[in-house]
Amino acid sequence: DIQMTQSPSTLSASVGDTITITCRASQSVNKWLAWYQQKPGKAPNLLIFEASTLQSGVPSRFSGSGSGTEFTLTISSLQPDDFATYYCQQYHSYSPLTFGGGTKVEIK
């Protein structure tokens, strides 16, 4: 299995901050990485695929970068609606598809 490790597990920030979440893979996943946002009681929402491609309708303050084993999700000028939990997912291997453990972004 490809293990996905996110850091930090919790991040405290203020509106207007720029934050970065890291996702590391236990082996190379090339660029086959997606990022999701999940709010309490809701389904995850796709933000980014192929490591850096913004899904249609997602605000441009979200950006992704990386390849191989290290990836980052950056949110510029954090908005109140952005306080949520974020997950990465690799789709380089389907045996199995794997998600990171999540990063909760909370209000400082």
Add this chain to the structure above:
Amino acid sequence: QLQLQESGPGLVKPSETLSLTCAVSGDSISSSISYWGWIRQPPGKGLEWIGNILYSGTTYYNPSLKSEVTMSVDTSRNQFSLRLSSVTAADTAVYFCARGFWRGYSFWYFDLWGRGTLVTVSS
């Protein structure tokens, strides 16, 4: 606009079989770019992929669940289903159905999700 909706019992007894259906509306389930998936999330925990199925019936399962999981597709009803046998309390989770999108290379990310349904395993 493509939508997915899970349905099924919210309570299942230990050792019995969990059965869920996901109804797809707004588009045909018979798409070569759509690999329909199930993902679950235990209360307060992260996401676990269960498996994906193509409209042809080809399945891809998480090896850790493979012996208990069966997925099927009904193209006439535009829906797909999950069966998880011999459940225990550890299978208590919110179960999401989702579309796994295939761009022609590698595997799938999930671009559309159902709202999820909580299934509790308890006697």
